[in-house]
Amino acid sequence: MKAYIFPGQGAQFSGMGLDLYENSPLAQELFEQANEILGFSITDTMFEGSAEDLKETKVTQPAIFLHSVILAKTLGDNFQPDMVAGHSLGEFSALTANGTLNFEDGLKLVSQRALAMQKACELQPSTMAAVLGLDDDIVEKVCATTEGVVVAANYNCPGQLVISGEIDAINKACETLKEEGARRALVLPVGGAFHSPLMEPAREELAAAIESTTFNTPSCHIYQNVTASAVSDENEIKTNLISQLTAPVRWTQSVKQMLADGATLFTEVGPGKVLQGLVKKINREAQTESATFEANS
Known part of the structure; x- marks a missing residue:
């Protein structure tokens, strides 16, 4: 069974999407439509902007x-997923690729999500940290016993968990985690505490937008971050998507469930190969590949 997986924030690179734009009339049409929907030329930044330009939240x-x-749309008949999943932001890409959201609505929600998250970050200084080489339960215990807001945010693969919360609480937790034997506990250069209770203002703002958006019946199951299980009911998908901003990304659990449900090949659709690396760390036997653009689309 074919599983298609979609990356999240951090996978961007200068020049991204230019090959699609130059070689596919369909891609060109969709990129131009995106510029109109967003009200600025995102293609200029994607194709010619610096790494710094691409870090801007609205971009x-x-x-x-x-x-x-x-990229998924240019694959045409070659894009026939039996299941999809996306890491954090990638969940919106997955839901658009499998027909749950149309292109315009998907893009509008992602844009609103980015701006709502930015606002939440400005309300309270906060951060995230990567913890390597410890079992999940030890990390969870340290978070639970550290003063202040600090929670497990991204279960990326065994031995790699990202924590999220208030700056002081994160710093304290990192010290404790090192004492507990973490190979590394490293504060990340991010704008705020994503997938933590500190994103509640963004969750409320995004909830209103999601509730007023039409969700269609998906062409295949999506394994959502919040539940790490196969979902195909539109209302359930909405509920999980709203919860996603303040709940952890259960990527390890999602991949394990997809494998248990028969996934034989994981195809990463989008920039980079981060998710393929995580899949391999979750199960060394899993087959992975990058989606490749067909120039005749």
């Missing part, structure tokens, strides 16, 4: 979404 998330979704 990063829509840029990764566009690269992933437009």
Whole structure:
């Protein structure tokens, strides 16, 4: 069974999507449509901007979404997923690729999500840290016993967990985690505490937008971050998507469930190969590949 997986924030690179734009009339049409929907030329930043330009919040998330979704659309008949999943932001790409959201609505939600997250970050200084080489339960215990807001945010693969919360609480937790034997506990250069209770203002704002958006019956199951299980009911998908901003990304659990449900090949659709690396760390036997653009689309 074919599983298609969609990357999240951090996968962006300068020049992303340019090959699609130059070689596919369909891609060109969708990129131009995206510029109109967003009200600025995101293609200029994607194709010619610096790494610094691409880090701007209003650009990063829509840029990764566009690269992933437009690539999926140019695959034509070659894109026939039995199941999909996306890491954080990538969940919106996955839901657009499998027909749950149309292109315009998917892009608008991603843009609103990015701006709502930015606002939440400005309300309270916060951060995230990567923890390597410890069992999940030890990390969870340290988070639970550290003063202040600090939670497990991204279960990326065994021995790699990202924590999220208030700056002081993260720093304290990192010290404790090193004492507990973590190989590394490293504060990340991010704008805020994503997938933590500190994203509640963004969750509320995005909830209103999601509730007023039409969700269609998906062409295949999506394994959502919040539940790590196969979902195909539109209302359930909405509920999980709203919860996603303040809940952890259960990527390890999602991949394990997809394998248990029969996934034999994981195809990463979008910039980079981060998710393929995580899949291999979750199960060394899993087959992975990158989606490749067909120039005749």
